[in-house]
Amino acid sequence: MDILDNLKMAVSALLANKLRSSLTMLGITIGNASVIGMVAIGQGAQKLAAEQFQALGPNVLFVSLTSARVRRTASAKAKPLLLEDAQAIARLVPTVAEVAPEIQANQLIAKGKQMFNSPIIGTTGEFLRVRNHQLVQGRFINEVDNKRMNRVVVLGPEISQRLFPEENPIGQQVRIKNISFEVIGILAPKGSLFDSNQDNKAIVPLTTALYQLTGRTSPHGIPVTLISILAKNQESVKGAEFQIKNLLHLLHPTTADDDILISSQNAILETADETNEGLTRMLAAIASVSLLVGGIGVMNIMLVSVTERTQEIGLRKALGATQKDILLQFLIEAVLLAILGGLIGVGVGVGGVTIASMVSSLATSISIPSIVISLSVSGGIGLFFGVFPAKRAAQLNPIIALRSS
Structure with a gap:
C-alpha cells in the first residue's frame, strides 16, 4: 500500500x-x-x-562619571566633569563633529495654576544636532543666550501640550523654580527611549541652569552632568572613544580608568x-x-x-x-x-x-x-x-x- x-x-x-x-x-x-x-x-x-536608538542620533557618545567617582567627587572635592572638558574634546579630538555639555535636574515648571515636575536640561546650541532633535516652532538656544544667561526655554511637545493646549506657546511665559522663562521653541515629537520620555523635557541655556536653577559650583570650573558627543561617522566611533578617554585622563590625572564611563549608541543597542x-x-x-x-x-x-x-x-x-x-x-x-x-x-x-x-x-x-x-x-x-x-x-x-x- x-x-x-x-x-x-x-x-x-x-x-x-x-x-x-x-x-x-x-x-x-x-x-x-x-x-x-x-x-x-x-x-x-x-x-x-x-x-x-536611531532616533536618538547617529554616532552618539555619552561621557559621564561612574557613580563611584561621583561619590568620591562629592566627598573628597575631586575634580568633576567640567564644561572645560567638553570644550577640550571639541577642540582636540579630530574624530568628533559636535559636543554638547549638559546639566540635568528635575524642577517644577508651571503656567498659571498648572504645575508639575519636569526634567530640565541646561545645554548649548550643539545639543539639537548631537541628539538629532528637530524643531516644529521657534528657534533653539544659541551662544548669545548662554553668554547673557537669558531666561529662555525650549519645550518638549508633551510639556507644550500640557501647558498650552489651545494657544501658541512661542513668546509665552512659564515659571521654572518660580523664575519666569520665555518660550522660544518647541521640539518635534520623538517618543520614549526605554523608560525615558524624550518629549517630556525643557531645555534652557547651560549658564542659566547653572547659576539660576541648580546653583552647582566647583572650584575647578563649571561642572556638568553629561557630555553628549557626535562622532564624524560610524567608522570613527571607536577611535573617538579611545581618544576621549585618553584626553580625560590627561585632564583628570587622579581619575581611575573605570571612573570614566563612555557609552556609545551602538554598545547600548547591542x-x-x-x-x-x-x-x-x-x-x-x-x-x-x-x-x-x-x-x-x-x-x-x-x-x-x-x-x-x-x-x-x-x-x-x-x-x-x-x-x-x-x-x-x-x-x-x-x-x-x-x-x-x-x-x-x-x-x-x-x-x-x-x-x-x-x-x-x-x-x-x-x-x-x-x-x-x-x-x-x-x-x-x-x-x-x-x-x-x-x-x-x-x-x-x-x-x-x-x-x-
Whole structure:
C-alpha cells in the first residue's frame, strides 16, 4: 500500500472522530500560537529599540562619571566633569563633529495654576544636532543666550501640550523654580527611549541652569552632568572613544580608568538586543511547553485509537497488510494531527499578533523563521509521540486482534 492510500485512510479515521481529533489538535494549536506570539513580541521589542536608538542620533557618545567617582567627587572635592572638558574634546579630538555639555535636574515648571515636575536640561546650541532633535516652532538656544544667561526655554511637545493646549506657546511665559522663562521653541515629537520620555523635557541655556536653577559650583570650573558627543561617522566611533578617554585622563590625572564611563549608541543597542533576544528565547521556550503537552495528548489519543481499532488492524493484517503498512498508517495520523494543529496555531498566532498591533501600541514583528521552525517542531512532535502507538498497532497479532473484537 502506497503513502497516498495510507494518507486517505488516516484522513478518514480523523474525520470519523471530528471532536476527538479537534481536541487533540488544540494543545498543538495553543503551543504554536504561543510561540508565534512570544517571538513576535520579542522581535518587535528589538525592532522598536533599534528605531528608538536611531532616533536618538547617529554616532552618539555619552561621557559621564561612574557613580563611584561621583561619590568620591562629592566627598573628597575631586575634580568633576567640567564644561572645560567638553570644550577640550571639541577642540582636540579630530574624530568628533559636535559636543554638547549638559546639566540635568528635575524642577517644577508651571503656567498659571498648572504645575508639575519636569526634567530640565541646561545645554548649548550643539545639543539639537548631537541628539538629532528637530524643531516644529521657534528657534533653539544659541551662544548669545548662554553668554547673557537669558531666561529662555525650549519645550518638549508633551510639556507644550500640557501647558498650552489651545494657544501658541512661542513668546509665552512659564515659571521654572518660580523664575519666569520665555518660550522660544518647541521640539518635534520623538517618543520614549526605554523608560525615558524624550518629549517630556525643557531645555534652557547651560549658564542659566547653572547659576539660576541648580546653583552647582566647583572650584575647578563649571561642572556638568553629561557630555553628549557626535562622532564624524560610524567608522570613527571607536577611535573617538579611545581618544576621549585618553584626553580625560590627561585632564583628570587622579581619575581611575573605570571612573570614566563612555557609552556609545551602538554598545547600548547591542546590550538591548542581547537582552531582548534572551527574553525572546525564554518566552519561546516557555511557550514550547504547550507543544510538548500537545504531543503527549497526541500519543494518548493514538493509544486509545489503537485500542479501539484492534479489529480493523487484525482485518488489515489478515488481508495482507504488513507491519510497515500499519506502522506508516498510524504515524501518518499522528503527524497529520500535529501539522494540522500547527497550521491552525500559526493562523491564530499571526492573526492575534496582527490584531494586537492594530488595536494597541504593542510592538510586534512576524518572524517567518519562527513559523517554519514551529511547524517543523509540530510535525516532529507528532512523529515522535506517534511512534510508540504506531509500533504497538503494528505488532498486534492479527488472530488475537480479530478475537478481541
